[in-house]
Amino acid sequence: MPLVNFSNVNFDQIKQSLKDYLKANSNFTDYDFEGSNLSTIIDALAYNTYITSYNANMVSNEVFLDSATLRENVVSLARNIGYVPRSRKSAVANISFSVDASNTSAVALTLKAGIVAISNKQVNGTSYVFSIIDDITVPVESSGVAFFNNVNIYEGTYVTQNWTVSSRNPNQKYYLTNSGIDTSRLKVVVRESQQSTVSRTYSQFNSLVGVTPTSTIYYLQEAPGERYELLFGDNVFGAKLQEPNYVTASYLTCNGPDANGIGAFTYAGRLIDNEGTVVTRGISLLATNSASQGGTSIESMDSIRKYSPQIYASQNRAVTAADYEAVVPQVYPEAESVSAFGGEELDPPAYGKVFISIKPYNGVYLSSDIKRNLQAELRKYSVAGIITEIIDLKYLYIESDSRVYYNSNLASSAAAVKAIVNQNIINYADSSQLNKFGARFKYSKFQNVIDNSHEAVTSNITNIVMRRDMAAALNQFAEYEICFGNRFHIKNHGHSSVYNGTIIGYNIKSSGFKVSGISETVYFGDSPNMDQKTGTIFLFKLRSPTEPVIVKRGIGTIDYVKGEIKLNPIKILSTTLTKGQPVIEISVTPYSNDVIGLQDLYLQLDTSKSIVNVVLDGIDSGDDVSGSNYIVSSSYSNGSLVRGPIVVETTQSTSTGTSAVTTSVSVSGGSQTTTTSTSGGTTY
Amino acid sequence: MPIQPAQRTGQGFIDISASFQINPLNDDLIALKNESAIARALKNLVLTVPGEKPFQPDVGSNVSALLFENFDKLTADSIQSEIEYTINQFEPRVELNKVTVEADFDNYEFNCTVEYYIVGIDAPQQQLTFALEPNR
Numbered sequence: 128m129p130l131v132n133f134s135n136v137n138f139d140q141i142k143q144s145l146k147d148y149l150k151a152n153s154n155f156t157d158y159d160f161e162g163s164n165l166s167t168i169i170d171a172l173a174y175n176t177y178i179t180s181y182n183a184n185m186v187s188n189e190v191f192l193d194s195a196t197l198r199e200n201v202v203s204l205a206r207n208i209g210y211v212p213r214s215r216k217s218a219v220a221n222i223s224f225s226v227d228a229s230n231t232s233a234v235a236l237t238l239k240a241g242i243v244a245i246s247n248k249q250v251n252g253t254s255y256v257f258s259i260i261d262d263i264t265v266p267v268e269s270s271g272v273a274f275f276n277n278v279n280i281y282e283g284t285y286v287t288q289n290w291t292v293s294s295r296n297p298n299q300k301y302y303l304t305n306s307g308i309d310t311s312r313l314k315v316v317v318r319e320s321q322q323s324t325v326s327r328t329y330s331q332f333n334s335l336v337g338v339t340p341t342s343t344i345y346y347l348q349e350a351p352g353e354r355y356e357l358l359f360g361d362n363v364f365g366a367k368l369q370e371p372n373y374v375t376a377s378y379l380t381c382n383g384p385d386a387n388g389i390g391a392f393t394y395a396g397r398l399i400d401n402e403g404t405v406v407t408r409g410i411s412l413l414a415t416n417s418a419s420q421g422g423t424s425i426e427s428m429d430s431i432r433k434y435s436p437q438i439y440a441s442q443n444r445a446v447t448a449a450d451y452e453a454v455v456p457q458v459y460p461e462a463e464s465v466s467a468f469g470g471e472e473l474d475p476p477a478y479g480k481v482f483i484s485i486k487p488y489n490g491v492y493l494s495s496d497i498k499r500n501l502q503a504e505l506r507k508y509s510v511a512g513i514i515t516e517i518i519d520l521k522y523l524y525i526e527s528d529s530r531v532y533y534n535s536n537l538a539s540s541a542a543a544v545k546a547i548v549n550q551n552i553i554n555y556a557d558s559s560q561l562n563k564f565g566a567r568f569k570y571s572k573f574q575n576v577i578d579n580s581h582e583a584v585t586s587n588i589t590n591i592v593m594r595r596d597m598a599a600a601l602n603q604f605a606e607y608e609i610c611f612g613n614r615f616h617i618k619n620h621g622h623s624s625v626y627n628g629t630i631i632g633y634n635i636k637s638s639g640f641k642v643s644g645i646s647e648t649v650y651f652g653d654s655p656n657m658d659q660k661t662g663t664i665f666l667f668k669l670r671s672p673t674e675p676v677i678v679k680r681g682i683g684t685i686d687y688v689k690g691e692i693k694l695n696p697i698k699i700l701s702t703t704l705t706k707g708q709p710v711i712e713i714s715v716t717p718y719s720n721d722v723i724g725l726q727d728l729y730l731q732l733d734t735s736k737s738i739v740n741v742v743l744d745g746i747d748s749g750d751d752v753s754g755s756n757y758i759v760s761s762s763y764s765n766g767s768l769v770r771g772p773i774v775v776e777t778t779q780s781t782s783t784g785t786s787a788v789t790t791s792v793s794v795s796g797g798s799q800t801t802t803t804s805t806s807g808g809t810t811y
Numbered sequence: 812m813p814i815q816p817a818q819r820t821g822q823g824f825i826d827i828s829a830s831f832q833i834n835p836l837n838d839d840l841i842a843l844k845n846e847s848a849i850a851r852a853l854k855n856l857v858l859t860v861p862g863e864k865p866f867q868p869d870v871g872s873n874v875s876a877l878l879f880e881n882f883d884k885l886t887a888d889s890i891q892s893e894i895e896y897t898i899n900q901f902e903p904r905v906e907l908n909k910v911t912v913e914a915d916f917d918n919y920e921f922n923c924t925v926e927y928y929i930v931g932i933d934a935p936q937q938q939l940t941f942a943l944e945p946n947r
Contacts, residue, residue, distance in 0.1 A: 138866045155842070157826035161870050161901050162852030162859075164829045164843070174865045 136180045142173040192432055199351040201428045210435035212349055213460050214310035217381035218282040218422030220257060220415065222275075222392060227409030229271025233400030236273040237264040240377070241285045243278070244392035244413055255386040256395070257419070258285040258379060260312050280392075281312060282419055283381030291321060292372040301357035305380045307425075308355055314377045315345050315357065321373040332365070334443060341366050353425055383424045387489060390418035420489060423460050429559065430456070445508040451483055451515070458504040459497070463488045466564030466727050480514045484521070484564065484727045492519050523611060524594040524733040525568050525722055526714065527552070529577055530760040531587045532744035538583035541741045548739050551580045556732035566730040570720035585744045588760040592636075593722055594714040594733065599640065599699040601709055606697070607683075611690035612725025614718035618763065621655050630673055630768065634662075635685070635692070638712040638771030642666065643698035645678055648774035651692075651713060652677065653685050660688050669775040675768055676776075687718075704771050712770045716763075823932055824848045824904065845932055849904055850939045853925060856897050872897035878921070878945040887912045887921055890943065894923065904930050905937075920944035 135141050146169065149158045157163035188194040192204040202212055222244065226236055240262050246255040257280040267273045290301055303313075315329040332344045344365040346358040357376060359368045368374065392413045398406040426434075437453035445451045451467035464486040470477030485493055485501075493501070498517045505515050529552075533544045555561075555576045561568060570591065577587045595609050619631050637651035647668040652675065655662040664683035667675040683694035692713065702709040724730030742758050745751030767773065826848035828841040843851055859871035872893045880886045891912040898907050905927040913922045925939040 155825050155827055157824055157848055157852070160824075160852055160904060161864070161867070162856035163826045163848065164851060164855065165827050167855070167864075168827065170864055177865075 136177065136184055138173055138177045141176045141180070142169060145169050145173055192435065196428075198353070198428055201431050202349045205431050205435035206348060208435055208439040210431070210438050211347055212431050212435075213423075213426040213457070214349075214355070215307050215353075215381055215383040215425045216311060216421060216423040216460055217309045217379050217383070218386040218389070218419035220280050220282075220389065220392070220419035221417040222278050222280055222413045222415055224275050224278075224394065224413045225411045226273045226275070226398060226406060227271060227411075228267045228273055228400065228406065230409070231400060231404075231406070233267050233273075233402070233404075233406070235264055235266050235401045236406060237262050237399050237401075238275060238278070239397040239399065241397060243280050243394070243396040245395045246386075246389045247391035247393055250389060251385060253382075253385070255282050255382060255389060255419075256284055257282050257392065259396075260285065260314060260377060260379065277416060281309070281379055281381070282386035282389075282422060283307075283309060283312075283379030285377065286380055287375060287377045289321075289376075290374045292368045292370050292374065294370040301359075301374060301376070302350060303355045303357065303376060303378060305378075306353045307380045307382065309379045309381050310347060310355060312379045313347070313355075316375045316377075317343070317368065318373045318375070320371045323373070326375075329359075335364065338364050340364075381422065384422045384488070387420055387422045388418055390415050421461060423488065426460075443508060444510075445481075445505060446510055448481065450508075451481055451505070454505065454508050455483060455485060455501070458508075459485070459501050461487045461489065464563040464729065466729075468726065479512065480516055481509070482727070483515060483517050484519070484729070485517060486520055486562070486564075486729055491522070493517065518727070520729045521610075521727055522596065523613075523722070523724055523728040523730050524596070524736070525730065526592050526594055526733050527573070527589055527737040528592075529587050529589040529737075529739050531577060531580075531739060531741045532585045532747075533581070533583040533741055534585050534744055534747040535583070535750075536748055538581060541743070544581050544583055545739055545741045548577055548580045548584070548741070549734075551576050552732070552737060552739065553734050556734045556737075561730050561732055564724060564727065564729060566724045568722040568730060568732065585747045588762055590761075590763065591717060591720050591722065592714045593717050594712055594736070596706065596710040596712055599702050599709045599711055601699055601701065604696045604698045607692075607694040609692040609694075609713060610725075610728070611692075611715065611717075612728045613690045613722050615685075615687040615690055616716040616718045617655055617659055617687055618716065619653075619655070620659065632768045634687070635664075635713055635715045636768070636770050637714075638710075639703040639769065639774050640709075640711050641700045641702075643700060647678075647776040648703065649678060650675075650769045651711075654680075655687065661686050664692065664694065669769065669773065671775055672767065672773050690715075690717075703774060714770060826851065846929065846934055846937055849902075849929055850937065853898060853902060853905070853927075853939055854941060856901050857894055857923075870901055874943060878943055882914060882916065882919065884914060887914045890921055890923070894925065898925070898927070906930055908936060915942075918942075918944070 135144070146158050149155060155165055158165045158169055160166060189197060189200045192201065195201045195204060205212060228236060238259065240259055242256050242258050244257045246257070259278065259280055263275065263278060265273050265275055286305055288303060290299070293299060313331070316326045317329055318326045327343050329343045329345045332338070332346045338344060340360070340362045342360065342365045344360060348356050348358065350356045357374075360366050392415065394410055394413055398410070400406055434453055434456060437449065438457065441450035441453045443454075445454045448467040448469055452465045455465045455467070456462045462485045465483065467481055467483045470480035470482060487493060501517060502515055509515060529548070531544065531548055533541065538544045555573060560566065560572070568591075570589075574587055574589055577589065578584055593611050593613060595611060597607060597609055615634060617634055619634050622631065633652040634655070635651055635653045639648040639650055641648055645666070645668070649666040649668050652665050652667045653662050654665065662685045663681055664685055665677050665680040666682055667677045670676050682697060683692060685692050702711050704710050704712060722730065742760065743750070745756055745758070746754050751757065823845045826843045828843050829851070830841065832841050833839070834841045857872050857874055860875050861871040861873065862868050864870045874890055874893050877886055877890050877893060880889070891910050894912070895907060895910050898905060908926040908928060910926075911924040915922055921943045923941055923943060927937055927939075929937060
């Protein structure tokens, strides 16, 4: 019998195949007994085969970008297709301060490159240093005060490294020896010699277009240990260095995202006046214009694997929607996830436009300034005549309600199990399975995360609801369209909310709000049509938490199959919930527990609204082996009729006059309006 | 034609000799058979330190460690039970009869005698004797 399985990396299986071989081809019989000499020889042979298989497996894995696990190999493979992974990026803060130089004869003051400020308080046990990379000179005004206004300071230590080019060393390397470098702040200057006073600044190579034999460019590549190496031209693509050129590289070594959010600084810089005298007096406190932000980590291996082929495919040009998705993280590294689609996909189509949604690492939405800058940057890549429009994210939240059964013999306490499950849910919520466009919430995986949280967990019953937050345009008539992108589950087929004595509620659940013409707080409810595919939306108020009273019908439609709610023009006066802006939360049970983030919907597991309850599993714990007192948990969502604070009417009278809501309304019919424009049409 | 029952003939126990010497009669490696193969296996098992065999951390006995304990009757008893456990656990071809371990204080060694029957072949009770001494 031949040995056929060469790729096996399981020692026992290799050993077994050797035994099988001996069984068929040898007179020796003692291979099965651990004490025999033959067993020892088989062990040695199997171990050798195992090591060889393991090495072959590792080597072949490291050859391909998809399977390489060592960063230096991933980087090296990406380098083959011209991709330089993004470096760590330092956080930027903006400060202003003044210097009283009235007692001196100085006419100008210079803030020297290097350290400028230190964070006042320790963040995560560390004080952070903020620097500038170029000298800043300001005049001393007639009042004798010099103002340093709106100075951008970058977190990190300013480092300078020098090399003298030597022709005796043909393999001379220019390694930046520190790790954690922000390469976007790298400055490379070359002088003829160390003594020369004439210097030329070299710029980083981006594209071969326009590169000549005399171009002063340098190439950058990542070296092992998250360090970087500078490469220079060869008199064909860029100027070649000659002996005794003197190369100076200045850069920041930073801490990336750890230094985000620092808003108080102490001066620690170096000021000199126009005569070269160091100024140490009259320096005001540092006023913070904006706290530090924008610090990011070095590009992860996952990201390199994802983006390097895309960047190669896009060839630094944004033509297709996928090109934009590849280019945006390059020009805006703080993008956690990007979704782009052409205007022709819209209904009605908007030709000549590309719509881009970006989820930044820090925060939820992009500021207008960043959007403007980003649009300007993207012009360098996009096809002439195409307009890029950066639209705000539309979040689709998932809320989970888990009842986790546990075996009390294996857990120290119920609270301990709950804490671990909660932590694992948070970890799952932060994972790359969600938090991206086109993500899918995988129900079975999620249940698995809970089951594997602790050995005491025996099972879990988890209910899922989807939620969208509808930002209400107060005191104006507006029509709304709320897309969930997932089919709705219909549990109430058109009955009242209390059916056969049981509160079944409606299919949608909303937080409270007030509308023009109705004095009480109202909520959304729905009633399916006969086809059970579409339905109508109505408003109801609560006489008590379990007693709804419908106050107005026909205020909108619901499409259960498409997962879409459309509201006719409605004038909302106030909402019970505010999240930076007045919002109405609308939740619904999905038809499938696997929820997808359709098109531009950004899927997030809302851990703050997710509930974990631990329940003693009496059967597995041995307290109730017959299951007589087993605590049953429903696999179907139930509970309150509404979301958020429950507001019941204070008087028994129901309001009338709601007809005003739908009259004298002038809104655009474009239900696909993608921004909250003044037209009143709002799509969520 | 009636089907004949499969003829099954036991080959006995054949192991390879660790000396790796050549048998001059057939130019093959010397083989250890039956009693000698099993005696060798028992000794191997007793002298194997747990963890020595790859991916089988339980195989072997702790006799090597016990040899460096106090040289007394108590240690001899421990060695005896360790040998009994190891053979019962890892050598299914023998039925253990008796293990005797005596401390030889003069020579600073333990004299071990293992008496056993071989399962599956027609052989009288076997006796394996060996000495264990600490050797750094």
